[in-house]
Amino acid sequence: MELGDNDKRLLSEINVTPFVDVMLVLLIIFMVTAPMMIQGMDVELPKTTARAIDNKEENIVITIDRHKDIFVNNARIPQPQIKKYMQHLKETATGREVLLRADRSVPYGLVVEIMAQIRAAGIEKLGMVTEPLEEKR
Numbered sequence: 001m002e003l004g005d006n007d008k009r010l011l012s013e014i015n016v017t018p019f020v021d022v023m024l025v026l027l028i029i030f031m032v033t034a035p036m037m038i039q040g041m042d043v044e045l046p047k048t049t050a051r052a053i054d055n056k057e058e059n060i061v062i063t064i065d066r067h068k069d070i071f072v073n074n075a076r077i078p079q080p081q082i083k084k085y086m087q088h089l090k091e092t093a094t095g096r097e098v099l100l101r102a103d104r105s106v107p108y109g110l111v112v113e114i115m116a117q118i119r120a121a122g123i124e125k126l127g128m129v130t131e132p133l134e135e136k137r
Contacts, residue, residue, distance in 0.1 A: 064102040086121035101129040
């Protein structure tokens with residue numbers, strides 16, 4: 001056996017540097033775009049002094065915008081179907097709290113009517129979303 005025969009072996013090492021570069025670029029892209037993907041309804045909430053709700057898990061959010069359109073987790077639901085839709089959600093999403101967000105220009109009667117439909121669907125955990133009251137100095 002000669003000394004030169006061992007030099008002709010194939011090297012089967014994987015170069016991970018390009019892979020790491022691509023992963024870092026993807027990480028940066030996701031970090032920049034993730035905050036932009038959060039969407040919601042544009043609602044001007046009433047201001048009040050109340051304690052914050054513990055957000056242990058994903059809540060069901062019902063939004064009433066200034067045009068009196070009703071959204072359940074960003075899906076538009078006609079008002080007559082709220083009770084039926086909430087009954088379905090109660091069966092599939094047990095233990096989740098329902099939060100009601102209503103624009104301050106929405107009539108009080110409509111908010112109470114939606115709350116009554118939610119209660120009629122058998123949902124007991126219902127919270128109201130407001131903005132903190134600004135203290136005057």
